Amino acid sequence: MRMQWIADYKTGIEAIDEHHESIFERINEVLDALDQDAEVSTIKRLLILFESFLASHFALEEMLQEKYVYPDFSSHFDEHKQLAKNFSGLIMHLESEGASPYSNKSLKELIASWWASYMAHMNSSDKQLAEFLKNRM
Numbered sequence: 001m002r003m004q005w006i007a008d009y010k011t012g013i014e015a016i017d018e019h020h021e022s023i024f025e026r027i028n029e030v031l032d033a034l035d036q037d038a039e040v041s042t043i044k045r046l047l048i049l050f051e052s053f054l055a056s057h058f059a060l061e062e063m064l065q066e067k068y069v070y071p072d073f074s075s076h077f078d079e080h081k082q083l084a085k086n087f088s089g090l091i092m093h094l095e096s097e098g099a100s101p102y103s104n105k106s107l108k109e110l111i112a113s114w115w116a117s118y119m120a121h122m123n124s125s126d127k128q129l130a131e132f133l134k135n136r137m
């Protein structure tokens with residue numbers, strides 16, 4: 001399983017798009033490791049790297065929202081918080097289940113469902129934010 005980045009996902013704000021594309025690359029590293037039944041320590045390291053990149057990405061968008069006084073800051077912020085919280089739940093799942101072909105499969109399903117919520121955010125809230133920023137940056 002791999003997540004395919006396409007040009008339609010671009011918001012038009014370069015700094016945000018670079019991060020979004022990198023998020024695809026990083027989730028694919030996690031998925032590749034799961035496909036290869038990598039050791040639990042490797043999978044955990046990749047998830048933690050992903051989590052910290054995600055945090056820095058959210059921080060960038062929040063900084064831009066504060067700087068340009070985005071009116072929907074609080075709902076956007078709440079969505080980031082929920083996505084981050086759900087992602088740390090994935091890491092806790094790995095910690096409690098360890099790694100085995102079976103638990104890798106359930107982790108993949110959890111990642112796929114988290115990813116769907118991330119994509120919904122990226123294609124809706126982030127695009128709205130980008131529309132707002134376009135005339136101001």
Ligand SMILES: [Fe+2]
Pocket residue numbers: 016020057061122126
């Ligand atoms: Fe984003």
Ligand SMILES: [Fe+2]
Pocket residue numbers: 058061076080121125126
């Ligand atoms: Fe966002």
